[in-house]
Amino acid sequence: MEAKKEYISISEKVARAERSGNLAPEWNPDTAWQRLEAQLMPVEEKKTVIAWYWKAAAIVFLMGLTFIFLREVYFYRPYEKIVINQNENKTYSSELAQVAKDEENISLDVAVVENSEKLPREVLHDNENLERIVSNERLASNSQESKTNDEGYQKLSFTNEIDLLKATSFKSKSISLNGKPLTTIKEDFTLEPVPVASSIKEEIVIDKKEVVEKRPTKGIKFKFFTRSESNNKTRNERPPLVGFASIKN
Amino acid sequence: MDTNSLVGACKKQDSKAQKELYERYSELLFRVCYRYVKNRFDVEDLVISSFMKIFKSISQFEYRDEKSLEGWMKRVVINESLMLLRKNNSFHMIAESGAEELSCDLSPISAMQEEDIYNLISELPTGYRTVFNLYVVEGYSHKEIAEKLEISENTSRTQLKKARNSLAEMIQKEGGKYGS
Numbered sequence: 001m002e003a004k005k006e007y008i009s010i011s012e013k014v015a016r017a018e019r020s021g022n023l024a025p026e027w028n029p030d031t032a033w034q035r036l037e038a039q040l041m042p043v044e045e046k047k048t049v050i051a052w053y054w055k056a057a058a059i060v061f062l063m064g065l066t067f068i069f070l071r072e073v074y075f076y077r078p079y080e081k082i083v084i085n086q087n088e089n090k091t092y093s094s095e096l097a098q099v100a101k102d103e104e105n106i107s108l109d110v111a112v113v114e115n116s117e118k119l120p121r122e123v124l125h126d127n128e129n130l131e132r133i134v135s136n137e138r139l140a141s142n143s144q145e146s147k148t149n150d151e152g153y154q155k156l157s158f159t160n161e162i163d164l165l166k167a168t169s170f171k172s173k174s175i176s177l178n179g180k181p182l183t184t185i186k187e188d189f190t191l192e193p194v195p196v197a198s199s200i201k202e203e204i205v206i207d208k209k210e211v212v213e214k215r216p217t218k219g220i221k222f223k224f225f226t227r228s229e230s231n232n233k234t235r236n237e238r239p240p241l242v243g244f245a246s247i248k249n
Numbered sequence: 250m251d252t253n254s255l256v257g258a259c260k261k262q263d264s265k266a267q268k269e270l271y272e273r274y275s276e277l278l279f280r281v282c283y284r285y286v287k288n289r290f291d292v293e294d295l296v297i298s299s300f301m302k303i304f305k306s307i308s309q310f311e312y313r314d315e316k317s318l319e320g321w322m323k324r325v326v327i328n329e330s331l332m333l334l335r336k337n338n339s340f341h342m343i344a345e346s347g348a349e350e351l352s353c354d355l356s357p358i359s360a361m362q363e364e365d366i367y368n369l370i371s372e373l374p375t376g377y378r379t380v381f382n383l384y385v386v387e388g389y390s391h392k393e394i395a396e397k398l399e400i401s402e403n404t405s406r407t408q409l410k411k412a413r414n415s416l417a418e419m420i421q422k423e424g425g426k427y428g429s
Contacts, residue, residue, distance in 0.1 A: 005359075006356060006358070006359040007384075007385045007388075009359035010358060010359050010366055010385055010386065011385060011386045011387075011388065013359070013361075013362075013363040013366050013367075014284070014363070014366055014367055014370065014386045015386075016363045017280075017363035017364050017366065017367040018277055018280035018281060018284075018367065019277060020363065020364065022364060023280055023283075023364060023367055023368075025283070025289050027275070027276045027279045027280075029271070029272060029275045029276065031293075032275065032293050032296055032297055033268065033271055033272075033275075035293075035297055036271065036297045036300055036301070037264075037268075039297065039301055040264070040267065040301070040304065047262070
């Protein structure tokens with residue numbers, strides 16, 4: 001018990017001595033702080049770098065999201081995808097059908113823009129509907145006129161909407177009804193191959209929103225099999241062709 | 250800035266708060282460390298490494314009062330000191346069987362001036378000093394000391410006894426130096 005008291009007394013005195021600041025050796029806090037600060041700095045810098053990395057990653061991520069949003073929602077959402085039943089030829093754009101019904105001839109300046117190699121041949125081959133997709137021969141048989149202009153666009157004319165719908169697999173420079181220009185492709189428009197995920201059923205895309213609200217354009221997305229006259233490959237060897245035309249009213 | 254706010258700011262890695270905490274407690278920690286490690290330069294290194302640990306782990310520290318903060322920081326610096334001592338193989342402690350009950354009188358030490366006690370303890374050999382500091386000044390049990398120093402409890406008791414005897418001898422020899 002006595003020892004315990006002595007210990008407490010010693011402990012308290014040592015603690016007081018340590019606080020008094022009268023002990024040797026002298027403590028120089030400044031030099032030690034400089035060393036400590038030098039060691040602390042890299043930690044801060046590292047955190048700053050990591051913070052910037054995360055900020056940059058977040059910005060890239062948000063930009064990606066924005067791009068996807070704009071691409072999917074702003075550009076694509078207004079376009080209502082209409083599935084064409086190739087066997088019945090019934091479900092297609094009413095607007096387009098109406099236009100087509102009112103007129104006898106629809107002519108298109110068309111050009112094959114891109115070979116969509118990404119669309120697997122098996123898909124095309126297995127899809128019975130493809131059998132009904134307009135081939136080059138069919139196009140030729142239905143067109144009243146077929147020639148290639150200076151820009152490499154092939155001019156084709158069709159007598160009714162069914163033919164137009166069946167032939168919807170090319171880029172159209174313009175669509176004319178009875179000689180009057182109906183369709184104009186925006187100059188900055190670029191065709192893209194249809195991704196594999198897109199089925200061949202996505203034959204026509206109508207910019208319904210634009211039509212209803214502003215009616216400045218309506219879009220038609222084309223995709224079909226064709227074979228150029230200079231390329232006599234068999235049908236299975238022919239790549240599908242994809243196109244998009246915006247129709248200016 | 251009160252201590253609680255200071256700790257809060259340090260948790261946010263505020264460099265100004267870190268410096269203030271350092272300025273408030275560095276000398277105290279230096280003295281505590283110097284009781285264990287006699288080399289001044291080693292002590293400075295230990296204080297720096299202790300503060301590095303303190304700043305790193307302060308986010309996990311729960312502030313209750315100033316004493317709790319001081320105690321926590323002291324524990325950090327003591328552990329750092331013990332690590333260095335172990336690393337330098339500074340302990341040459343041989344367990345002696347049958348550590349006897351402490352018999353020498355500590356009252357002359359407890360009656361001494363504060364600075365004298367501090368200096369007297371600092372003159373003890375490393376092994377004695379370490380156990381004496383841990384047991385008497387810091388209040389650890391022999392079991393805790395044994396765990397910290399990786400020695401047996403019996404060795405701890407023996408070292409303490411020897412430390413006490415040494416202190417008594419030192420007072421006898423140099424009584425004038427440590428005027429009570």
